[in-house]
Amino acid sequence: MIAGNQRQPPSSMSSMECRVTFQHRLFEMSLTTATTTAPKRKLRPARKQVAPDEIDKSESVQAGKEYNIWYNKWAGGDKEDALANKTLSQSRCIITRDAGYTRADATGNKYCCLFFARGCCPYGHECNYLHRLPLPNHTVPDNSRDCFGREKHGDYRDDMGGVGSFNRVNRTLYIGKIAESPDKNQAQETLLRHFGEWGKIVKWNILYQRGVAFVTYESEHNASFAKEAMANQSMDGDEILNVRWATEDPNPGEIIAEQKRIEEVGQKAISGMLDENLVEAAQTIRALEDGDEQDFYPIEASKPESEEAEEEEEEDSRPIKKSKSSAGTANGIFDADALDNLKFYADLAKKQAEEERERVKERKVPSKPAITSLLGGYGSGDESD
Structure with a gap:
C-alpha cells in the first residue's frame, strides 16, 4: 500500500487553519442573511382583561328616588359629598400588556372599546372595537361622537363630566383629589408617568397644596381615552382621582x-x-x-438673452421724434396722442363732406325756365310755332 493514496491537506494550510477559516465563512454567511432578511414582526392578539364574572356590578345604596339620565345617577336625597362616596375602580388598563389586534382591525371599525379603556373587557381579540390607543392621525367617521362612538352634546354638564361637547375641541383634563407630595419634582414625575401612558402631553400644571392638576394632550381623542382610563383610579397613593373636562382657559393669549x-x-x-x-x-x-x-399660461415663449439684448440696443439707437403738437401742448388739457386723434378724425370728416358735395353736384338735373306771363311765355321757344 502506498501511503500517498490517502488525501492529505495542503502543506501550506494546517487542519487548525482550515477549521478557523470554515467557521469564519459561516459567521459571514450568518451576518449576510441577518442583514438581508429582517425578521417579521408578529401581531399580538388583544388580551382578555377580566373574566366574565370577575367584576362586581352591584350598586351601592342610593338615597335618591329619581334617576337622572343626564348625570347617570340617582337624584335627590343625597346630602353628603358625592365625590367622597366614590369607590376605587376594580380594574385598570395597562397598554403594554392588554393592547393588541381585534376583529375591528379586520372590519374597519374606527372606535375604541370603552371597557378596554377601563380595563374590564372580557372579550379580548374577539371584541368588535379597537383595543389600542387612538393614533395621532386617528379620525372617526362622525365628528359628533368621541373615540368610543358615544354621541356628544351641545354643552357640557354642570360637573364637566360625561362625553363632552361637539361645539368645542377640548384637550385638557381637570384632575382632582390628588394625594399631596412634599417634593414637587416627585409630584410632577408621578403625574406625567401615569397620565403620559395615554398619549403625548403638551402642557401640564399642578396646583400644589390644593390637590388639583391640569393636563393637556396633543389630541382630543387621547384626552377622552385618558379621562375614562383614569376615572376613579389612584396613582402612587391611596387617592381616588376625580377626572373631568377642564373649563376654557380665560387667558387671552391662550385663547388666541x-x-x-x-x-x-x-x-x-x-x-x-x-x-x-x-x-x-x-x-x-x-x-x-x-x-x-x-x-399660469404664458402667452408667448421667452426669447434668448442674446435676442433681447439686440432689441434693446436697436431701441436705444433709434432717434426720438417729437411732434409739434406734443411739444406745443405739453401743458394743455389733451396730450399729444389725443390731439393727433382729434386732428385725424377732423380731416376725415372734412374729406367725407367734400365727397358728399361732389356726389350731389353730379346727380343735380338742370331746372326748367320759370313762366313770367300767360301770353309772352307761351311756346315761344318751341319748333311747332
Whole structure:
C-alpha cells in the first residue's frame, strides 16, 4: 500500500487553519442573511382583561328616588359629598400588556372599546372595537361622537363630566383629589408617568397644596381615552382621582393660540382631502379673475438673452421724434396722442363732406325756365310755332 493514496491537506494550510477559516465563512454567511432578511414582526392578539364574572356590578345604596339620565345617577336625597362616596375602580388598563389586534382591525371599525379603556373587557381579540390607543392621525367617521362612538352634546354638564361637547375641541383634563407630595419634582414625575401612558402631553400644571392638576394632550381623542382610563383610579397613593373636562382657559393669549392651532389643523385637514387637479383649477380661475393669467399660461415663449439684448440696443439707437403738437401742448388739457386723434378724425370728416358735395353736384338735373306771363311765355321757344 502506498501511503500517498490517502488525501492529505495542503502543506501550506494546517487542519487548525482550515477549521478557523470554515467557521469564519459561516459567521459571514450568518451576518449576510441577518442583514438581508429582517425578521417579521408578529401581531399580538388583544388580551382578555377580566373574566366574565370577575367584576362586581352591584350598586351601592342610593338615597335618591329619581334617576337622572343626564348625570347617570340617582337624584335627590343625597346630602353628603358625592365625590367622597366614590369607590376605587376594580380594574385598570395597562397598554403594554392588554393592547393588541381585534376583529375591528379586520372590519374597519374606527372606535375604541370603552371597557378596554377601563380595563374590564372580557372579550379580548374577539371584541368588535379597537383595543389600542387612538393614533395621532386617528379620525372617526362622525365628528359628533368621541373615540368610543358615544354621541356628544351641545354643552357640557354642570360637573364637566360625561362625553363632552361637539361645539368645542377640548384637550385638557381637570384632575382632582390628588394625594399631596412634599417634593414637587416627585409630584410632577408621578403625574406625567401615569397620565403620559395615554398619549403625548403638551402642557401640564399642578396646583400644589390644593390637590388639583391640569393636563393637556396633543389630541382630543387621547384626552377622552385618558379621562375614562383614569376615572376613579389612584396613582402612587391611596387617592381616588376625580377626572373631568377642564373649563376654557380665560387667558387671552391662550385663547388666541388655540384659535390659531384650530385653523392650522383645519387647513391641513382640508388640503389633505382636496384633489390636486381641483386646487389647480380653482387657482387658475382666481388668476383669470384677477388678470394674472400670464403667471399660469404664458402667452408667448421667452426669447434668448442674446435676442433681447439686440432689441434693446436697436431701441436705444433709434432717434426720438417729437411732434409739434406734443411739444406745443405739453401743458394743455389733451396730450399729444389725443390731439393727433382729434386732428385725424377732423380731416376725415372734412374729406367725407367734400365727397358728399361732389356726389350731389353730379346727380343735380338742370331746372326748367320759370313762366313770367300767360301770353309772352307761351311756346315761344318751341319748333311747332
